[in-house]
Amino acid sequence: MIHALALLATPRLVHLSAVDLVIVVFYFALVLAIGFYLKRQANTSEDYFLAGREMTAWIAGLSFLSANLGALELMGWAAASYQYGILAAHWYWIGAVPAMLFLGIVMMPFYYISKTHSVPGYLKLRFGESSRTLSAVSFALMTVLMSGINMYSMALVMKVVLGWNIHFSIWVSSITVAVYVALGGLRSAIFNEVLQFILIWAGSLLIPILGLIEARGWSNLKLQIARNASAEYTHLWSTLGSFSGNPMGIHWTGIVFGLGAVISFGYWTTDFLVVQRVLSAKDLRAAKMAPIIGAAFKMFVPFIVIVPGLLALAILPIKLTGEGAAIATGGHSYNEVLPLMLARYCGPGLLGLGITALMAGFMSGMAGNVSAFSTVWTYDIYGALLHKNATDAEYVRMGRWCTVLGVLISVVTAYIVMQFLSIMDYVQALFSFFIAPLFGTVLLGMLWKRATPAGGFWGLFAGTLSSIGMWAWVKVDPGALAYVALSSQARDMAENMYRALWSFLVCVVVTVTVSLLTQPKPDAELKGLVYGVTEIPSEQDVPLIHRPAFWAVIVGMIFVGLNLYFW
Amino acid sequence: MRTAGSISIWFFIGVSLLVNGLLILGAGLYEWRVTPQNPVVLFHLHAGIWWGALLTAVGGLYCVHFSPRRKERAQ
Numbered sequence: 001m002i003h004a005l006a007l008l009a010t011p012r013l014v015h016l017s018a019v020d021l022v023i024v025v026f027y028f029a030l031v032l033a034i035g036f037y038l039k040r041q042a043n044t045s046e047d048y049f050l051a052g053r054e055m056t057a058w059i060a061g062l063s064f065l066s067a068n069l070g071a072l073e074l075m076g077w078a079a080a081s082y083q084y085g086i087l088a089a090h091w092y093w094i095g096a097v098p099a100m101l102f103l104g105i106v107m108m109p110f111y112y113i114s115k116t117h118s119v120p121g122y123l124k125l126r127f128g129e130s131s132r133t134l135s136a137v138s139f140a141l142m143t144v145l146m147s148g149i150n151m152y153s154m155a156l157v158m159k160v161v162l163g164w165n166i167h168f169s170i171w172v173s174s175i176t177v178a179v180y181v182a183l184g185g186l187r188s189a190i191f192n193e194v195l196q197f198i199l200i201w202a203g204s205l206l207i208p209i210l211g212l213i214e215a216r217g218w219s220n221l222k223l224q225i226a227r228n229a230s231a232e233y234t235h236l237w238s239t240l241g242s243f244s245g246n247p248m249g250i251h252w253t254g255i256v257f258g259l260g261a262v263i264s265f266g267y268w269t270t271d272f273l274v275v276q277r278v279l280s281a282k283d284l285r286a287a288k289m290a291p292i293i294g295a296a297f298k299m300f301v302p303f304i305v306i307v308p309g310l311l312a313l314a315i316l317p318i319k320l321t322g323e324g325a326a327i328a329t330g331g332h333s334y335n336e337v338l339p340l341m342l343a344r345y346c347g348p349g350l351l352g353l354g355i356t357a358l359m360a361g362f363m364s365g366m367a368g369n370v371s372a373f374s375t376v377w378t379y380d381i382y383g384a385l386l387h388k389n390a391t392d393a394e395y396v397r398m399g400r401w402c403t404v405l406g407v408l409i410s411v412v413t414a415y416i417v418m419q420f421l422s423i424m425d426y427v428q429a430l431f432s433f434f435i436a437p438l439f440g441t442v443l444l445g446m447l448w449k450r451a452t453p454a455g456g457f458w459g460l461f462a463g464t465l466s467s468i469g470m471w472a473w474v475k476v477d478p479g480a481l482a483y484v485a486l487s488s489q490a491r492d493m494a495e496n497m498y499r500a501l502w503s504f505l506v507c508v509v510v511t512v513t514v515s516l517l518t519q520p521k522p523d524a525e526l527k528g529l530v531y532g533v534t535e536i537p538s539e540q541d542v543p544l545i546h547r548p549a550f551w552a553v554i555v556g557m558i559f560v561g562l563n564l565y566f567w
Numbered sequence: 568m569r570t571a572g573s574i575s576i577w578f579f580i581g582v583s584l585l586v587n588g589l590l591i592l593g594a595g596l597y598e599w600r601v602t603p604q605n606p607v608v609l610f611h612l613h614a615g616i617w618w619g620a621l622l623t624a625v626g627g628l629y630c631v632h633f634s635p636r637r638k639e640r641a642q
Contacts, residue, residue: 019594023587030583041573059576191576198580202587206618210609347607349594350615353587 013161013336014343020352027199027356028176031192031363035180038188045395048185049117049375050280057286059194061293064277065301066193069200070150070365074305074358075157078341079334081309082320084248085225085233086566087240088309089302094260097295097559099268101552103278104291107269109536110446111279112287113528118279119272119442120380126445126529127456129384134460135441136380138434139272140373144406147369148413154362155414161339162355170414173359177366178407181374182400186280189371193277196360203350203357204304207338210345211311224314233313236566249491258497262504266439273372284537288548296555299562308341316340370410374402433471436500437463440507448515449523449530455515463507470499574635581629584622592619 016024042048055063080088116122120139124132155169180188215221222234232239232246239245240252268274268291281287312320318332320340326333332340342354378398383390390398441460444451473480474495482488485498526533544550595615603610631637 017594019590023590026586026590027583030579034579037574191579194576195580195583199583199587202584202622206614210612210614213612214609344608345614347594347598347603347610347615349591350618353591356587 013339014351014355016162016352016355017348019349020355023349023352024356024359027360028172031180031195032176034191034195035183035188038184038191041187042183042185043396045378045392045399047187048396048399049378050276051185051187051190053280054282055190055277055280055286055290056282057289057293059190060278060281060286060290062197062297063190063193063280064274064290065294065297066197066200066364067274067277067368068365069197069301070361073365074200074204074361075335075338077305078309078312078338079336081306082312082334082337083309083322084246085229085313086236086306086310087246087248087250089236089306089566090255090259092298092302092306093559093562094255095264096268096298097555098260099264100291100295100298101556102265103269103275104288104295104548105552107442107446108278108287108291109284110529110531110534111275112281112284113534113536115528116279117379118376119270119275119438120376122442122529123445123456124380124384126526127441127451128453131441131453131457131460132380132384134457134464135434135438136376136384138464140376140381142434143273143369143373143376144409145413147366147373147406148410149417150362150365150369151410152414152417154359154366157339157358157362160336161358166418170411173363173366174407174411177363177370178404181367181371182403185396185399186276186371186375189367190277190280192367193364196364199353199360200357201304203353203355203360204308206350207341207345207354208303208307208311211308211315211341215311215314221310221314225310229313233310234566236563238567243487243489243494248494249489250494250497251487254485254490254494254497258494258501262436262439262500263497265443266435266500266504270438270442271435272376273368276372276375277368285539285542285546285548289551292548292551292555296551296558299555299559309337312337312341316344366410370403370406373406374399377402377406433464433467433503436504437467437507440504441511444508444511444515445530447531449526449532450515450520451511452515452518452520454518455511455513458514459507459509459511462510463503466506467499467503470502575633575638577629578633578635581626581631581633584626585630586626588619588622588624588626590619591615592623595619 041052044052046052077088077091080091111119111122114122114125116125118136120132120136123135151170151174154173155164155166158164158169159166180192184191212218212221215224222231225231225233230247237252240250240255243249243251278287278290281290320326320332320334320337321329322333325331338358342351346354378395382398382402383395387394437460440463441456444459445456470480470484474484479488481490481495484502485495487494490498523533528534539547539549592615595613595618598606598610598615599613
């Protein structure tokens with residue numbers, strides 16, 4: 001997407017009026033005001049890094065979702081739905097909901113009861129220092145690099161959509177995020193993420209509403225898509241029987257086992273960027289409810305992301321093309337779907353709110369990355385390796401400096417990417433190397449008490465190495481795709497799914513094998529960390545309507561219903 | 568979420584929705600009176616007016632319900 005935006009020489013897509021600019025400026029002023037206001041509530045490390053552990057389930061849940069709901073996500077998946085049809089909704093449904101429910105019901109008790117500050121911190125408690133260091137260093141590095149890529153992407157989008165100067169966008173957004181996160185810590189990041197979540201909906205919801213009015217309802221929309229593209233574009237599962245039977249070139253096994261079982265579980269249950277939000281919950285029940293609330297809202301995000309892409313397929317008088325064709329013809333690419341739809345329906349004021357929604361998405365993602373980086377660096381690298389006897393005040397001071405440092409590294413990354421665009425693909429690939437194996441390590445750590453420290457470390461190491469190896473193999477020899485992704489026709493997304501699946505399996509096999517050959521920890525040392533030796537508070541006295549499991553079942557039933565309806 | 572002596576996040580959200588709603592409503596009403604040269608698709612539905620009114624109403628409700636003064640009085 002970014003390559004296309006960088007190279008496109010089209011004039012700006014939308015023109016903001018005075019009232020639109022006032023809305024954008026007011027948004028920046030409000031997020032900064034929140035940061036300054038919350039500074040006085042970020043005095044201890046618990047306040048700064050875990051928001052005092054006093055967030056309600058709603059706040060933690062919305063923030064958990066918002067940290068993931070970046071504008072690249074919004075624009076990227078709207079583009080994907082134009083290109084691949086409703087198949088893109090898999091990333092919101094099977095690619096998120098089961099994992100979020102699993103986090104809430106199965107994994108959250110161990111994260112919460114262990115009182116860890118971070119996911120690497122849990123690995124330290126469960127498997128020891130070496131596993132924590134491997135996980136913390138890779139996470140900190142990748143998080144801050146990804147933040148830089150997001151920053152650069154936002155600046156490019158602002159340039160293409162609004163004609164803004166790229167340096168202006170980078171510095172204004174980065175200074176704003178640095179100020180409000182450095183001042184108020186996680187609490188400020190969470191407050192702003194909830195605000196951004198509301199603005200994203202307020203600014204985006206009109207597109208599908210007006211689009212469906214113009215298309216005269218869902219049934220007519222499907223008919224128009226069948227005429228303009230193909231009827232396959234509106235089926236979620238029925239076209240996944242073969243690689244060539246659907247626009248994405250993917251088989252259902254890749255979606256179910258690669259996306260649904262490994263990538264999704266890896267991201268939603270072990271990526272500290274999102275898990276940190278849930279750790280800020282005020283009690284265990286709130287911590288369990290937060291991901292369930294997040295899952296409930298996640299199910300409906302396709303309405304503001306996927307539906308606009310489908311509407312564009314049916315309604316737009318112009319044909320959007322791939323990157324190469326758009327550059328060659330001076331036309332519009334898939335990636336401009338959301339701004340084009342915004343400009344189609346939104347007049348003054350509404351346009352400003354829509355653009356604010358995109359900016360809010362970028363900034364919530366950036367703030368999520370930076371606050372997670374700051375926590376992992378301070379607790380799992382600075383406190384664990386560099387200054388083991390740091391005081392609480394030193395932790396807070398380091399956290400503030402780290403936030404600023406993280407933003408500066410992101411800015412430097414953004415400028416490096418600007419010079420060498422291909423770096424971006426490598427960094428994104430690097431990030432994906434750690435997710436699936438980390439899930440294997442954390443899952444076995446939580447559910448299998450026989451897993452040993454050596455097993456945990458070598459499993460994580462081998463899983464990561466195998467993922468890098470498979471990626472390099474396909475780069476060197478494209479024919480290897482037939483082995484890694486089970487088909488030479490598999491596209492990038494399918495390759496990612498299968499690589500994640502294999503690296504997870506390698507991690508599990510190595511962890512189990514090494515664990516069976518080495519000495520396990522005594523049960524007493526595993527209390528609060530592992531299923532079977534951890535006392536999880538009973539909910540028998542809690543009314544059914546207040547039980548997380550009850551709501552997880554409700555969300556699960558809606559999830560199944562949506563998949564069947566759009567089959 | 569609110570802690571002792573702090574302003575609720577929902578109040579901030581109310582302020583945001585109220586200000587944005589009023590601005591959008593005002594712009595919508597102006598466009599209703601003075602039709603723009605290049606109106607957006609479905610201009611006749613005047614989305615700015617009803618969407619702005621909705622945001623104003625929800626924002627106003629949140630501002631009142633989660634007002635710091637109301638909280639002080641309750642305490």
